[in-house]
Amino acid sequence: MKAGPAPDRALDPALRLRWMHDRLAETYGAQHWWPAESAFEMILGAYLTQNTAWKAVERSLANLRAAGVLPVDGLRALPLAALQRAIQPSGFPTRKGPALKAFVAMLDAEFSGSLEALAACPTAALRARLLALPGVGPETADAILLYALGHAVPVADEYLRRISERHQLIDPAPGRNRQGYESMAELTRQAFASDAPESHARLFNEFHALAVAVGKIHCRRTAHCAGCPLEADLRQSSRPLTV
DNA sequence: CGCCAGGCCGTGT
């Protein structure tokens, strides 16, 4: 995936975002996300990684796997207290424990415990249903939709928001609210609007994975832009960045 | 030791 020179900063932010995808793809290569062995394990990871380092999530998932409760049936049978102990490394047990139980309860009550049946819902209705669950906000809902259920929706995580802010693709948004999330997601959709619809799921999948890959290294809160593959775009800024 | 992580939610304004 050849990226070419960084586009002029006067250009449409969506085009610049698309350039970033190409640049990251040629730098990091295929990401093969989401790192999970099953759709259900992926959903657990989406919950557990909320404001939590992935390393800690891996330890929680290892605990659950060792307990043999990674399949839906296993987690259903696991008492809440035991679940909270298993996920302790990734924190927030009083929120994430009941939230995971609520997901399984929803799956059982409305979809006969079948992830396939859940995935068969229309995207808009499915997203609304996920957002209505406790502990599921826009990013978690979209990550589940895209990676576990195969729906073509963009995932606008904190790294992507931060990258876009530093490159002045979006207005500085100190408070990360629902509105800011949706506009970032919309910008991502625009970035891939000229691609064939059937390739959107794959592109959204790859783009989010790449955003995390570059973000972990170059776009932490106290970052560290030096050596970032996107700095060709950043250098063209007419005014100095404050971050 | 202090900062921060692949967010979300309740409360106050």
Add this chain to the structure above:
DNA sequence: ACACGGCATGGC
């Protein structure tokens, strides 16, 4: 509608 603090733990 939006800003703000709490939620927990562990890696670096």
